[in-house]
Amino acid sequence: MTSPLLPGDRPTPRSLLPVPLLTAVLAAVAVTAAVLLGPESARGALAVAGVVAALLLCAAVTVAAHAVLSARAARGRLEAVTQDVGRLLQERARLTQDARRQHEWLTGELDRERARLSADLEQERTRLAEDLAAERDRLTEQHDAATARLAREHAEERARLTDDHAAELKRLTGEHTAHTDRLTQEHAEEQARLSGERDRLAQDRDRLIAESARLAARLREANNARATALSATANAAGRMQALSTGMLADLRAMEDKHHDEEVLADLLHLDHRTAQAGRLADSVAVLTGARSGRRWARPIGMESILRGAMGRINGYQRVRVHSTSNIAVAGHAAEGVMHALAELLDNAANFSPPTAEVHVYVEEVPAGVIVSVEDSGLVMGEAQLRRAERAVSGESTGLGGLTGTRLGLAVVGRLSRRYGLRVSYRPSARGGTGVLMLVPQDILVEPDAPRTPAADATTTTTAPPVTATSASLTGTPAPSTPSTSPADETPAATASEPSALRLPRRRGTRPADEPARPADGVEPETHHATSYDTAPAERGTTPRATSRPAPAPGHSYAASRAGADDLDPDPVPTHESPAPGTDASPLSLPRRRRGRTLAEAERTRSASRTAALRPAPTAEETKARTARFSSFRQAVRATTPDDTAAGTGTTAGTSGTTPDRTDEPQSDELQTNESQTDEPQSIGLQTTPTTPEGDTTS
Amino acid sequence: MSRPGRDDAPDRLYTLTQGRSRSGPDNPFDLVTLVVAECDPVPGMQSEHAAILRLTGRPTAVVEIAAELELPVSITRILLSDLLAAGRVSARHPRKAAVPDLDILEQVLVGLRNL
Known part of the structure; x- marks a missing residue:
């Protein structure tokens, strides 16, 4: 221690x-x-x-x-x-x-x-x-x-x-x-x-x-x-379709003929009304299972599809189209797509305020083309959307439950089923309802395709359903088409189907025919002149007697069709006929037609001088020159004030003839033909070119 | 050509002009007005407008445009006034000297009749 x-x-x-x-x-x-x-x-x-x-x-x-x-x-x-x-x-x-x-x-x-x-x-x-x-x-x-x-x-x-x-x-x-x-x-x-x-x-x-x-x-x-009524309705609808198609063609021709703005406005008004009537007839035809409208011989571009659909509804001026697409719809389906779009547009325009615009957008997608129609009108409830989608799905094909306002959706449903369109409804960002319509790829054609072999194949493969449809139609107890027509109509109508099938091939072989013509001398010219005669007659502008006895053997179809148009008040196959009509000369015809008067004048006056004059310029040059000259002359004549007063001349079909030789008999003919009408001048307005010229010189 | 034949296209004339059928009172276009394009066609344009712009690369008369488009002159004038209002074309009248007098026209007519 x-x-x-x-x-x-x-x-x-x-x-x-x-x-x-x-x-x-x-x-x-x-x-x-x-x-x-x-x-x-x-x-x-x-x-x-x-x-x-x-x-x-x-x-x-x-x-x-x-x-x-x-x-x-x-x-x-x-x-x-x-x-x-x-x-x-x-x-x-x-x-x-x-x-x-x-x-x-x-x-x-x-x-x-x-x-x-x-x-x-x-x-x-x-x-x-x-x-x-x-x-x-x-x-x-x-x-x-x-x-x-x-x-x-x-x-x-x-x-x-x-x-x-x-x-x-x-x-x-x-x-x-x-x-x-x-x-x-x-x-x-x-x-x-x-x-x-x-x-x-x-x-x-x-x-x-x-x-x-x-x-x-x-x-x-x-x-x-019911079956009888249905077939009768289908028959009547077919006739109404044919009538409206014929009327539309007539109106289009008249719009070209009459240059007075007042007359043109009235004609456009009539045109619009007729197009709407035609849509109604198309709707009835679709609902009764008859064939739908006319068939186009070539693919129709998306712009024309949209405008064609717009032209068939009442409020088309409120429709705004936003489209840069160049794609086209195959000819056999174009009418159906147009009709379905027209019904959708009509719905959108009808169920939105009268001042609101309806906007249409086109968008290309891998599956096809989507066309969306957006309005700013009534907002559809969930149940209404479902009901509308059910109606446009085409699942129920019965006619029961159809009402006047639901007709359009049922038509869309039928057309969607037929062409494989897909339609869906949704609320629109614009406050109303938006409709999306998908046009499937298999009825679309690239814009530059029509003359390629692929497009020909498309046309020929899609053609058999056409004949099948028409065959099944003729098998129905009351067929809407050829059998109700006069006897001379039937062969022409039946001939139209094969020619429609052969259309691409004939178009392809045309350049081969073209160079052989000038070598024949005078004969090709009369050939051309005949085709010029029949082409406007097929448009059915006014009844003409001169176009009937003239058909050349090579154009017997068009000639007989033209005659049938004049004879029959029910030009049933008109909705099929434009295909063969354009087939006769699909590209060169419109340009040449304006030169027709001069060519005919030359031919009727002195065939020898014509033969002597012809070989100097080539045929194409002459056509181009005469086309330009005649259009200029027509335009000048339209603005001449005394034009309508002097409009008792001949029709377009014989306008090339000189007045002192054929004017009187034809005006007599016109008066007999149109004695019931109040104003024969306004209908037979297209005068011979010589009449205004005579006015100018006097 | 957009329209190979009459009534061979589904679009009606009134849809081309949005329903207008007469041109306005101050429409400068008459039949012989020369039209020159001021720009190239752009995508999304109405096809007739694009066709007019292609045609009028060099001065072209209204009647010629109407003939090429195969449209009535009135409709063509409406389309042209739209383009003019948008500044895409310009229009001018041919000089007076370009119009031959009536004697020459009469002689031409006589000559045509003698063909």
């Missing part, structure tokens, strides 16, 4: 200092004496050794003094600690004695307390045992009394209940017997009534069987009547 050093334990430097100092002084004296006493020669070394020895002595004396002082301090501390230990031992002995005394006192106290508690416990136990015995005797007595009382009460209760039971049993038995009797009686009555009912039902059954037979007969009749 080492206690920390007390301050007095370590010897202080002050207590150490005197001894080394004294030693140093003594050593210095001794060294000095030794140096002085030593020989002169060894004085240096002696001094050095003396000084070193003195220093070592001083150090040794210092260390020794330090050790002595430390030992003295340690001895003092040891004595103090020894005294402490003795004191502590005495204290422990005292404490041990105190503890033993305390223990003895507590033990005695505990024994006394235990003896007192044991006495108390014994006393209490005795008292409780006495109480318990008294209580047990009292309870036993009470129990006996209660048992006797309960036995008595139980006997009384049992006697009473037995009596009640007997009385109840007797009463219930009586009631049961009465009820059984009543039920037996009712059962007998019910049985009698049911047998009567059965007889009556048997009679009803016989009556219903008879009724069912009668209704079946009536259903058959109604079905027959």
